[in-house]
Amino acid sequence: xxxxxxxxxxxxxxxxxxxxxxxxxxxxxxxxxxxxxxxxxxxxxxxxxxxxxxxxxxxxxxxxxxxxxxxxxxxxxxxxxxxxxxxxxxxxxxxxxxxxxxxxxxxxxxxxxxxxxxxxxxxxxxxxxxxxxxxxxxxxxxxxxxxxxxxxxxxxxxxxxxxxxxxxxxxxxxxxxxxxxxxxxxxxxxxxxxxxxxxx
Amino acid sequence: xxxxxxxxxxxxxxxxxxxxxxxxxxxxxxxxxxxxxxxxxxxxxxxxxxxxxxxxxxxxxxxxxxxxxxxxxxxxxxxxxxxxxxxxxxxxxxxxxxxxxxxxxxxxxxxxxxxxxxxxxxxxxxxxxxxxxxxxxxxxxxxxxxxxxxxxxxxxxxxxxxxxxxxxxxxxxxxxxxxxxxxxxxxxxxxxxxxxxxxxxxxxxxxxxxxxxxxxxxxxxxxxxxxxxxxxxxxxxxxxxxxxxxxxxxxxxxxxxxxxxxxxxxxxxxxxxxxxxxxxxxxxxxxx
Numbered sequence: 001x002x003x004x005x006x007x008x009x010x011x012x013x014x015x016x017x018x019x020x021x022x023x024x025x026x027x028x029x030x031x032x033x034x035x036x037x038x039x040x041x042x043x044x045x046x047x048x049x050x051x052x053x054x055x056x057x058x059x060x061x062x063x064x065x066x067x068x069x070x071x072x073x074x075x076x077x078x079x080x081x082x083x084x085x086x087x088x089x090x091x092x093x094x095x096x097x098x099x100x101x102x103x104x105x106x107x108x109x110x111x112x113x114x115x116x117x118x119x120x121x122x123x124x125x126x127x128x129x130x131x132x133x134x135x136x137x138x139x140x141x142x143x144x145x146x147x148x149x150x151x152x153x154x155x156x157x158x159x160x161x162x163x164x165x166x167x168x169x170x171x172x173x174x175x176x177x178x179x180x181x182x183x184x185x186x187x188x189x190x191x192x193x194x195x196x197x198x199x200x
Numbered sequence: 201x202x203x204x205x206x207x208x209x210x211x212x213x214x215x216x217x218x219x220x221x222x223x224x225x226x227x228x229x230x231x232x233x234x235x236x237x238x239x240x241x242x243x244x245x246x247x248x249x250x251x252x253x254x255x256x257x258x259x260x261x262x263x264x265x266x267x268x269x270x271x272x273x274x275x276x277x278x279x280x281x282x283x284x285x286x287x288x289x290x291x292x293x294x295x296x297x298x299x300x301x302x303x304x305x306x307x308x309x310x311x312x313x314x315x316x317x318x319x320x321x322x323x324x325x326x327x328x329x330x331x332x333x334x335x336x337x338x339x340x341x342x343x344x345x346x347x348x349x350x351x352x353x354x355x356x357x358x359x360x361x362x363x364x365x366x367x368x369x370x371x372x373x374x375x376x377x378x379x380x381x382x383x384x385x386x387x388x389x390x391x392x393x394x395x396x397x398x399x400x401x402x403x404x405x406x407x408x409x410x411x412x413x414x415x416x417x418x419x420x421x422x423x424x425x426x427x428x429x430x431x432x433x434x435x436x437x438x439x440x441x442x443x444x445x446x447x448x449x450x451x452x453x454x455x456x457x458x459x460x461x462x463x464x465x466x467x468x469x470x471x472x473x474x475x476x477x478x479x480x481x482x483x484x485x486x487x488x
Contacts, residue, residue: 104446173450
């Protein structure tokens with residue numbers, strides 16, 4: 001029944017938008033270099049003239065880095081929906097942005113110690129959560145499933161990479177916690193703020 | 201006998217269910233027209249038309265609007281078609297036809313639309329530190345969508361039914377003639393522009409938005425140091441609260457929804473890992 005109405009909507013020229021969000025939790029100090037990639041990508045996107053284009057290039061880097069870190073994947077979750085209305089997709093996308101953003105400190109207090117006389121010693125974070133939300137056009141079967149399995153997540157990340165190369169992404173957002181190397185995300189904080197994560 | 205009746209009932213119920221989707225030609229996303237609600241359906245002569253490529257909005261100055269109504273009509277959802285030969289022979293001028301909120305401009309071949317080109321630049325807002333797309337200055341030109349169209353451009357019936365048109369690429373100096381893309385829906389018009397020009401039209405490019413949050417937002421000024429800041433007593437500020445730090449960035453080129461603001465549609469289906477947040481549109485307290 002739903003596939004029939006899908007087909008009918010396609011015939012009448014409506015566009016299909018897939019709004020999807022996936023979360024990956026990584027554990028282990030070895031995953032911390034990913035923070036560098038994430039910060040570099042978001043910095044470049046903020047500077048760029050065409051932010052979306054830059055962010056979709058950066059998304060490829062992020063997904064590749066995530067794929068490399070597969071042994072450290074701890075938990076994952078995804079959600080999303082198919083909508084037939086661009087405005088609704090935009091609303092949902094913005095809603096997911098707000099929802100993702102409230103899982104970490106939006107206005108962190110700036111602790112600046114000017115006279116830092118102690119030696120530079122930073123503890124790597126044990127946990128790292130990356131949230132990727134995107135809106136794509138057409139069918140994305142690899143994302144429209146349950147991604148809380150290693151194989152499915154593998155395929156999903158690869159699907160994102162190819163979508164980015166095909167310039168099919170209408171909107172992209174990337175969230176990550178903690179923000180920088182040297183800040184930590186504890187297991188308790190993950191449990192509390194990311195309740196939907198399912199261990200892989 | 202019963203089987204036939206049953207099949208008939210099924211057919212009728214199917215048609216009933218999809219009746220809404222079957223109206224063609226109407227773009228699913230139609231940003232609200234500022235004055236469209238006030239104007240009753242009908243035909244209005246167009247005195248002047250203006251197109252702004254900052255947001256893709258048409259502004260029309262109309263004649264013979266009902267008394268008490270402003271003669272202005274502005275909308276981004278405007279279809280166009282040239283005047284038919286019969287209308288031209290009858291001396292009909294360019295007019296706007298409004299039918300249940302759907303605006304169709306019937307234009308004479310020589311009708312010139314004032315084209316406002318917005319020169320944009322990405323600047324950093326000094327107060328918030330956020331990058332913004334700012335209109336630096338505006339340039340004006342003219343756009344004649346159907347100049348010479350009747351001579352040879354008519355491909356089948358395409359030109360003689362209302363469709364969406366995207367203006368050609370802006371070139372400073374000369375007037376714009378013809379169109380950059382056309383289609384039954386706005387998205388199709390944008391797509392046909394994109395295949396020939398390899399980039400989205402100006403109105404689409406300008407609606408890109410960038411959103412940032414968290415540490416990215418606060419540390420724009422001193423992003424040079426990419427390490428976490430620690431306080432003297434050892435712990436970061438984040439360790440004292442329930443949440444860690446984080447950053448988020450989002451870019452989008454989707455058209456926003458100005459018409460349906462406020463109404464949250466119930467999302468029934470969807471996909472995802474089972475235990476994820478339910479979005480069943482209800483109010484009130486939610487237990488984790």
